[in-house]
Amino acid sequence: MDRGAATADEKALVKRLIEEIHRLLGKRERPVRFMEVCGTHTVSIFRAGLRQLLPEAVELVSGPGCPVCVTPASYIDYALAYAEEPDTILTTFGDMMKVPGSASSLAAAHAVGADIRVVYSPLDSLAVATENPEKRVIFLAVGFETTAPAEAATVIAAKQQGLENFFLLSAQKLVPPAIKMLLDDPETQVDGFLLPGHVAVVTGTSAFEFLPRDYGRPGVVAGFEPLELLRAIYRLAQMTAAGEARIINEYNRAVRSDGNPAARKTMDTVYETIDTEWRGLGKIPASGLAMRTEWSSFDIAAVNPRTVSVTAKPTACRCGEVLRGRVSPPDCPLFGRACQPEHAVGPCMVSVEGVCAAWHKYGGSRFRYGQ
């Protein structure tokens, strides 16, 4: 992450890259739209103020790459139902605490006495389970391909340690099916993709070959430093100008073409692919993970199935369209008014990495172009 330590050489290079992007795309009739799929990219772009540095010929739109944002409200409802049971500890990544369910949130449940603990690593929950043998410890397993192997490995470690009081409530999601769904929608206008670097660390670049092959769109796997992001945008500009569509790896210090096979194997050991619901996008085929029956003794939904009644109220929230890259956050009537980071209505405002939260936090709606 950028901490303000930019050398003169890096600054000069940033300037040159921006000039080149302008030269490549400046004469086009309409701005070129690139989608950064990953929420961490969204945040890095805003943190570095890259949007205003880019020429107007490039429009960056944010995609559905924030796992917290796309987790459906019903998942939170289930988590809260478990939290209310006696002798139960929920462990979770900090990001999930404020996500609204249909009626409440983990933070609100914690305030009235539920034992919900924020952990940095899913492995930290094993320590909680060991220290509290008389209680059930349920880890809220959300995330994409980057996080799912860590959660699968945690289950395997729990088995090795003989823990019988540790469970997952699983809702992991897969990124490529969501990109396909966006592109199958004729209203999605995206000319190229900044591909999620840390998902690609696991999946490899090959998982994104479908973009040029099936949809004729270029994609560049990008790192997270401002200069790495700009370099990736420059490559997309190059390909767009040349009318080419390929997958280029601009994060090759961490991403291999075949990714991390050991991580994928771990994931496949514990999980199988299912159709799943994305908040704001609806059901997407083969886009989610569920624990295989061999591992069901660690699956709280199998060990102790619950039903919750979903009571979501319809709102004017346009997150679904924002996640598809169709509208910008300020186009939503709720943005910055009824929907704010502390009182989020829609999923994109919930996580720091949500598109709307990033726009709101870093002033994206005001500092778009020019200064």
Place this chain on the structure above:
Amino acid sequence: MDNNTIQLAHGAGGSRGAELMREVILPVLDNPVLRQMHDGAVLSPRRPVAFTTDSYVVEPRFFPGGSIGRLAVCGTVNDLAMTGATARYLSLALILEEGFSIAELRRVLKDVREAAEEAGVEIVTGDTKVVGRGAADGIYINTAGIGEIIEGAAISPVNIRPGMDILVSGFLGDHAATLLAARHGMELPETIRSDAAPLAGLVREMIAAAPGIACLRDPTRGGAAATLNELAGQARVGILIDEEFLPVRPEVAGVCDLLGLDPLTLANEGKLIAVVDPAATESVLSAMRANPLGKEACCIGRTTAGEPGEVTLRTAFGGIRIVEMPPGELVPRIC
């Protein structure tokens, strides 16, 4: 004492309470005013006074560079210092959980005494209450403080005008990074510790150096981001800071990288932010740097006539973004 933990009777005002005072508290905090054992302290300040109060809860209670005891003194002394006052007298109220270790209480009190000596402040009155097991987490402390306004000080956000310089007294985020590391299983080098320190002396030297100090604030909870937003809001000015000038230790940046946090939102307990007339900047900065608590002092930005109440940051690559009021509790995130 006949045992080594706090009992409900210790807070009930009877003989056990007197015993706790006589055998545990007085031996550590003894001074002539406290020894009189009145219900209140009778004081004779010679100058206009400032008055403040704050309560302290922290997990863990002891951490590299400090403890809840040290915080309880420094926090209140610093709140007074930020009004341009030198702390003279503190009250000390303890809320103890039944079963709290008396040995640990002694350690906390020892830290209170040491910090008070460092700050030149006297503990002149106090109170102890004990609550049942589970009704509190070990120990909570409240301190109130009275300070005398320093000659020549006129510190208030109403003095802030566009075009003033914004100074910080040193590295940001050391305190919160130390606590977060302790909470999340991280190990820091010994050089990184909480910055908890009384700033009264530093403030006196700054005010003596130049008359142009418009306002002072200590960026505690919410960090520099919260303080700058408060100042911009109260003074109705814009604030523009420069990312490249922000003093952050690499290790603190490392904790932030691991946990996905912004150093601007990390609490400090021994730092101040000063808004200064540019004509006074140089003399104030050299006065700060001459004090060990201000060695790393620097200018991080200025107030502007831009959007009132808005804090913006110029990134290393020249982009501008808003620095928001941080939303609340710092939790590690993975995305």
Place this chain on the structure above:
Amino acid sequence: MCLAVPAKVIEIHDELATVEVRGVRRPASLMLLPEAKEGDYVLVHAGFAMQIVTPEDVSEMEALWAEMNGAPRTVESLEKRDG
């Protein structure tokens, strides 16, 4: 969507490594990256090492400068590149 930071592997005990990020140490599991060795830089996400990374990118910067200054570098040549 996924925060991960490069960290240096300081020592390894079985499947657990001590890693260091800018002087800050914490444990990281090597369950997903058994090939990591002491001295390697690894990408850490949620307490797990995910991949070995090259810490510096100096040659990449130089190549990019050369490209900005007109050196030919085709998209095809980049496509086959792998870390």
